[in-house]
Amino acid sequence: MRIYLDHNATTPLHATVVDRMSAVLREDFGNPSSVHHFGQRTKALIDDARSAVAALLGADPSEVVFTSGGTEADNFAIRGVAEATEAAGRRHVIATGIEHEAVINTLKALGRRGFRTTLLPVDQSGVVSPDALRAAITDDTSIVSVMHANNEVGTIQPIAALAAIAHAKGAVFHTDAVQSAGKIPVQVKALGVDLLSLSAHKMNGPKGTGALWMRRGLRLVPLMTGGRHERGRRAGTENVAGIVGCGVAATLSAEKMVAEGARLAALRDRLERDVVRLVPGTAVNGGESARVPNTTNISFERVEAESLLIALDLEGIAVSTGSACSSGTLEPSHVLKAMGFPAHRTQNSIRFSLGMGSTDADVDRVLEVLPRVVEKLRTLSRTPVRA
Numbered sequence: 112m113r114i115y116l117d118h119n120a121t122t123p124l125h126a127t128v129v130d131r132m133s134a135v136l137r138e139d140f141g142n143p144s145s146v147h148h149f150g151q152r153t154k155a156l157i158d159d160a161r162s163a164v165a166a167l168l169g170a171d172p173s174e175v176v177f178t179s180g181g182t183e184a185d186n187f188a189i190r191g192v193a194e195a196t197e198a199a200g201r202r203h204v205i206a207t208g209i210e211h212e213a214v215i216n217t218l219k220a221l222g223r224r225g226f227r228t229t230l231l232p233v234d235q236s237g238v239v240s241p242d243a244l245r246a247a248i249t250d251d252t253s254i255v256s257v258m259h260a261n262n263e264v265g266t267i268q269p270i271a272a273l274a275a276i277a278h279a280k281g282a283v284f285h286t287d288a289v290q291s292a293g294k295i296p297v298q299v300k301a302l303g304v305d306l307l308s309l310s311a312h313k314m315n316g317p318k319g320t321g322a323l324w325m326r327r328g329l330r331l332v333p334l335m336t337g338g339r340h341e342r343g344r345r346a347g348t349e350n351v352a353g354i355v356g357c358g359v360a361a362t363l364s365a366e367k368m369v370a371e372g373a374r375l376a377a378l379r380d381r382l383e384r385d386v387v388r389l390v391p392g393t394a395v396n397g398g399e400s401a402r403v404p405n406t407t408n409i410s411f412e413r414v415e416a417e418s419l420l421i422a423l424d425l426e427g428i429a430v431s432t433g434s435a436c437s438s439g440t441l442e443p444s445h446v447l448k449a450m451g452f453p454a455h456r457t458q459n460s461i462r463f464s465l466g467m468g469s470t471d472a473d474v475d476r477v478l479e480v481l482p483r484v485v486e487k488l489r490t491l492s493r494t495p496v497r498a
């Protein structure tokens with residue numbers, strides 16, 4: 112029996128998503144830009160998916176631009192605004208130290224082009240304080256990008272308060288909602304944002320598809336030059352099956368969000384409580400803050416996270432040491448580092464992220480295996496347990 116507890120890296124496809132995508136791949140090959148029947152069929156499929164994504168966000172369909180996923184949506188938002196407002200003298204971009212690489216490395220790239228960039232600090236709660244943004248923002252700030260929920264620890268950021276601060280200075284506000292969309296309510300009006308990224312493969316949809324929601328009237332410089340697809344906002348013939356999958360995933364997650372959120376929160380809370388109870392020398396990272404219901408990040412003293420990940424994998428349990436991009440290397444988690452944890456804690460933490468297929472039996476099995484595996488790794492490392 113294999114247990115998958117890495118849903119923040121990616122999720123299995125919902126059976127309905129597979130069925131709808133398969134039907135499109137088999138039957139609907141038309142180019143959505145074509146005027147004839149074949150094209151109009153696929154155009155209608157894309158329109159339906161756009162309405163579904165808009166409904167998930169409480170937005171207007173015309174404001175949804177389909178992209179190749181969360182990374183492209185983040186790039187489009189940040190680069191698109193930075194380039195559009197550069198001529199007006201706004202050459203400062205703000206994000207936080209706990210953003211995904213899609214945002215952090217976009218700021219680095221803008222920095223190399225002469226933009227001033229600021230990464231806001233967070234404390235050990237894993238939450239950005241509005242005061243930190245107040246202190247950093249200036250009259251030349253172009254865009255502020257703060258993620259809605261963090262991918263490693265699950266903490267939820269005070270987006271509405273942060274967006275209000277950005278707007279008071281005339282800056283645009285973007286949120287990366289890749290880890291919150293489909294898990295908790297994400298309503299663009301309540302959040303008060305101008306731009307929001309989401310990704311289908313984090314909500315039981317396909318990889319390589321996502322969307323950027325952009326408030327009507329906002330002007331962004333497109334990333335790519337080409338045809339006038341997506342109303343001139345994203346050039347390139349549409350990934351019709353992927354977009355259909357994204358729409359179905361959005362509808363399904365909206366329907367099951369409340370019940371599934373409560374189910375996963377109960378499973379996650381039991382897992383977290385009993386791991387801390389059964390395994391000495393453990394601590395939950397960001398555990399006191401509001402979090403998405405499926406995520407827990409736990410540090411194990413005197414255990415190297417990569418070794419624990421491999422040992423659990425050998426027992427058939429898939430977890431992660433943090434973001435998928437940094438696992439496979441021994442890099443400490445930049446998120447835990449930004450939260451101010453000491454070096455050992457940035458390297459001994461494991462993320463358990465639950466999802467659609469997670470069950471009570473999965474949690475039971477982890478609780479059966481984990482104390483033994485941790486004990487064995489500690490015995491091998493032969494250093495005394497830190498007090």
Ligand SMILES: Cc1ncc(COP(=O)(O)O)c(C=O)c1O
Nearest residue numbers: 180181182211213262289290310
């Ligand atoms: C917070 C966050 N932003 C962006 C991304 C990138 O999304 P995609 O994989 O669709 O490019 C991820 C994926 O791990 C993520 O967790």
